[in-house]
Amino acid sequence: MSSTVDTIRDLARQDYKWGFVTEVDEDRVPKGLNEDIVRLISARKGEPEWMLEWRLNALRHWFQMAREQGEPKWANVKFPPVDYQDIVYYSAPKKKPTIESLDQVDPEIVKTYEKLGIPLEERKRLAGVAVDAVFDSVSVATTFKDKLAEMGVIFCSFSEAVKNHPGLVKKYLGSVVPHTDNFYAALNAAVFTDGSFVYVPKGVRCPMELSTYFRINAAETGQFERTLIVADEGSHVSYLEGCTAPIRDTNQLHAAVVELIALDNAQIKYSTVQNWYPGDKEGRGGIYNFVTKRGKCAGRNSKISWTQVETGSAITWKYPSCILQGDGSVGEFYSVALTNNRQQADTGTKMIHIGKNTRSTIVSKGISAGHGQNTYRGQVKILKGATNARNYTQCDSLLIGDKCGAHTFPYIDVRNSTAKMEHEASTSKIGEDQLFYLRQRGLKAEDAVSMIVNGFCKTVFKELPMEFAVEAQKLLGVSLEGSVG
């Protein structure tokens, strides 16, 4: 909580400041989705035959789903049907850079990252963060690779992993989120263009936070990235993901898949700050963020922890989940989701307890302002064999103004009588008395709101790595702009 009120105030005055478009030559495939497009994507990426087959298999399944049931309808969000044939499924900067040196990266792209506040040049010097940057669909630069390689840590783009580590990819790809899982997971499996791959070998504690910044640049291109993180026995890794997108009039689809696998005694911490373009005040434009994130605690005493701060996107549909298979494994989900103006979010988690003595913690903070609609949807499932499973869920909603909504759908399914479940929920409004108290001490109304909201989110922010926590606070300030009087 070190960022000052003034920083938030300055930021609150700004419009969406990441709304610029980078002029780079792009290599695009024609609009639409069919087998030829998938073959084309696979060919452009120089993929082996097995990868193409995997994609085509997923595509056939997606077509079947599209025919039989279409998009999932159960989420508490409203949007006009997406025309999947009107989307460009592959867009890559034409001057395809190699990854050894930043000098070979298109200077326009490097500038874009500088505007985003993540100059790779600087990051390179600053010890501690390795960045695998995804610009539209192709990973353009990977830093700190050598240092990681010394320890046996593999951190590379997904495309490279397919080429250089096919054994690992084959073994784990789709093992947590199969292409049959849901509509968007099937779509992603067919057309995913790039993403990140991480493998941490036995007993290795990854010496730095691994970080990826995603950015959607070209108009009317969906971004379908795929992330796979495998933590081998006794290893530790912390992964940060940050997202921004420039202003575009038409909605853009973002359907990513993230799979995490933790083996015996391994720990994975996955943190997200999502700030995709939320659309304008009337709800025009903005990103559809339909993402499937799931981790499998496959090994004994393994641990997977999700922390997310979701302030962007027109629509968010996202449930980072944990399958607690190994005995004694631990799943955590810490979430802040903010909806302002016409934003809609339906987000939460699933904790599936399979192994004995498994534990899960869910802390969800939903903030609604303007006409925003915020839904928490969570499932805690204790299977028959999950003796002595425990879950603690805390689910709080904060309302700002009287035109927004907060909704909570907790599903609890317990099939073992030794389970211990706790569920706490609250809904509150930023009170006139709280605001008046802070203003009476000299704070401006907007700063007072920011302060109350930051306090409300504190238990989640303290789970974020330091640098992200400060950014998350600033983002809340920006996202709340115009939400009071």
Add this chain to the structure above:
Amino acid sequence: MALLEIKDLHASVDGQEILKGVNLTVNAGEVHSIMGPNGSGKSTLSAVLARRATYEVTGGSVLLNGKDLLAMEPEEAACEGVFLAFQYPVEIPGIGNAYFLRSAMNAIRKHHGQDELDAMDFLPLYKERMKLLEIDEKFMSRSVNEGFSGGEKKRNEILQLAMLEPKLAILDETDSGLDIDALRIVSRGVNAMRGPDRAFLVITHYQRLLDYIKPDFVHVLVDGKIARSGGPELAIELEKTGYGSAEAEALQAQHA
């Protein structure tokens, strides 16, 4: 020029008139006590002076150092030197006391074109004032008023007063719910802040507080108007006779 000049102030809550023509002049350096029975408008007066929006001013004027106080937002009034010690201080979960108070101090400093205080400037002062109010240092990192006892909340109000150094400090029934030890500590804090540049409006139901904070003037508010004014002896008289006599006088005055 008077620090505070209230003329024929009328105010309503939910359409019901509570203040019906209050006149009061307060000079810098003075301590005024406002006493009166329940429902006479004491808390309404303090809320109006702090510019709380739920209280509608329907007539009259209030000048603070010659400036139109009624035209100010709550934060402007605060920056111009009005401080209200709340009867029921509000909890702000997740925000530490020190962070909150430093933010408030810096907002006020900024208003006056002064540089912001960093933590190194702020902490020694904060610790010193905490000692005055017998507040444990652990308190700094606790959330604002969250889980505080009634006495701790009141001491926190006076601690904020001591840090923000307002020109006009309004204590709204600060003595309510305090035991005798807490009352003594709170009063010591207030007395330490008395000075030639600062005025106090001490709103209280009981004379007890005035044994500790000696007022220069005592006013009795009855049915939205000041019915009687006098020196400290008036408070002692009221303690003996109750508000009945003042109410009767006010009633007589209305019928005369």
